[in-house]
Amino acid sequence: MYKTVGTHFLMDFWGVNAELLDDKKRILAILVTAAEKTHSQILGSKVHKFSPHGLTAVLLLAESHISIHTYPEYNFAALDVYTCGSHTTPEKGVRYLKTALHPKTFTIQRIKRGLN
Amino acid sequence: MYKTVGTHFLMDFWGVNAELLDDKKRILAILVTAAEKTHSQILGSKVHKFSPHGLTAVLLLAESHISIHTYPEYNFAALDVYTCGSHTTPEKGVRYLKTALHPKTFTIQRIKRGLN
Numbered sequence: 001m002y003k004t005v006g007t008h009f010l011m012d013f014w015g016v017n018a019e020l021l022d023d024k025k026r027i028l029a030i031l032v033t034a035a036e037k038t039h040s041q042i043l044g045s046k047v048h049k050f051s052p053h054g055l056t057a058v059l060l061l062a063e064s065h066i067s068i069h070t071y072p073e074y075n076f077a078a079l080d081v082y083t084c085g086s087h088t089t090p091e092k093g094v095r096y097l098k099t100a101l102h103p104k105t106f107t108i109q110r111i112k113r114g115l116n
Numbered sequence: 117m118y119k120t121v122g123t124h125f126l127m128d129f130w131g132v133n134a135e136l137l138d139d140k141k142r143i144l145a146i147l148v149t150a151a152e153k154t155h156s157q158i159l160g161s162k163v164h165k166f167s168p169h170g171l172t173a174v175l176l177l178a179e180s181h182i183s184i185h186t187y188p189e190y191n192f193a194a195l196d197v198y199t200c201g202s203h204t205t206p207e208k209g210v211r212y213l214k215t216a217l218h219p220k221t222f223t224i225q226r227i228k229r230g231l232n
Contacts, residue, residue, distance in 0.1 A: 004194070008126065043164045043172070046161075046162040046176055048176050050178075056159070058162065058176060058183075060174060062166075065172070065174060065183055071119065074120050076230060078198075080196070080198075082194075082196075114187075115128075116130060
């Protein structure tokens, strides 16, 4: 299997607690735990807090990235979990994110990347 | 239209020049120009250069993100252009990235995000 092959989950979460979606510290901690669940190595992170509400955060992984964009005013978050390599378990990260953010409704799409 | 609605392009580029894919400065400049083409506002960037080759870069946008993961040894790059808001033109960013990276073969998927 190519080293380039990866799995990219695109998640749209609705009905998430607005306060949580606006909490930079808690959201970052959730992403870090999600990365651990996927057995990925975190290389760095970047977070931006919007005024009056909402935030964007990305974790750079040795195996690609995890990102979130939150809209507390709509109780909405768009998340991506993209990991490469046969050692990673992105499904476990996705499952954890669902538990941690507890959306009322959601869509999850799974897309294969890097297939030649 | 919901403010949450966005367009997410997932691009797998093959047959890209290996030297370019390993050049942190040029790749970052290409992403910045791509962001400008989409009429997005750049909030920050994060880049990691792998040893011996490859890099990962993410631009945080006021309208979501642009990311790239490169594998010069396979002449491969996986790119994402995800922008929200009716003022953005992600298609123009995608078109520019194709011109700038000049892949021999590619797949591009367009996915709507944030639709309730």
